[in-house]
C-alpha cells in the first residue's frame with residue numbers, strides 16, 4: 001500500500017535525521033535548513049549573511065540543487081567550505097543525503113552548518129534533516145498568498161525571511177496581510193525583512209545577529 005511505503009520512507013528519514021542531530025549536538029554545531037521557492041533569493045541571502053557570520057563563527061555550507069554547481073561556486077567564493085549535493089532531479093534533500101556528505105567536513109570544528117535546500121515550497125518541509133533551525137525565504141514577488149497556500153512549509157519554519165523588500169511596492173503585495181497570515185498559521189515564527197541587492201543590502205545584519213545569538217544559546221545549553 002502506498003501509505004505504508006510513505007510511512008517507511010519517513011521512518012527511515014527520521015532515523016537518519018536523529019543521527020545527524022546527535023552528531024551536531026556532540027560537536028556543538030548549529031545546523032540551519034534554508035527552504036523556499038526557486039528564485040526567492042536563498043543563495044544571495046546566504047552570501048550576504050555569510051559575510052557577517054564569518055567574522056564570528058566557523059561556518060560551512062551544504063548546497064542542494066537539482067543540477068549544476070552554480071550556487072556552490074558562488075558560496076565557495078565567499079571563502080567557506082561548501083559541499084554540493086546534486087539530487088539529479090529530486091525535488092528535496094533528505095537526511096540520508098546529508099549524513100553521506102557530513103564526513104567531508106570537520107564537523108567538530110564548525111560552529112554552524114547551513115544547508116540550502118532544493119528550491120521548492122512543498123516537500124522539503126516534510127523531511128527533517130536533523131537541523132536546529134528552519135528558515136523559509138519568500139520574496140515579495142511570489143505573491144502574499146503563499147503562506148496560506150503552502151502552510152506546511154511556513155508552519156514548520158522557525159524563521160521566515162521576506163526578501164526583495166526593495167521592490168515591495170512594485171510587487172503589489174500587502175505585507176501586513178501576509179505577516180498576519182504568517183502569525184496566524186505559526187504564532188512562534190520570527191519574521192525578518194531583507195533586501196539583498198548589491199549596494200542596497202538591508203536587514204541582513206539583524207538576521208545574522210539573530211543566528212549568532214541562537215547558535216550561541218545552543219552551545220551554552222550543552
Ligand code: MG
Pocket residue numbers: 042043071116
Ligand atoms: Mg540557490
Ligand code: ZN
Pocket residue numbers: 090091092123124
Ligand atoms: Zn520532493
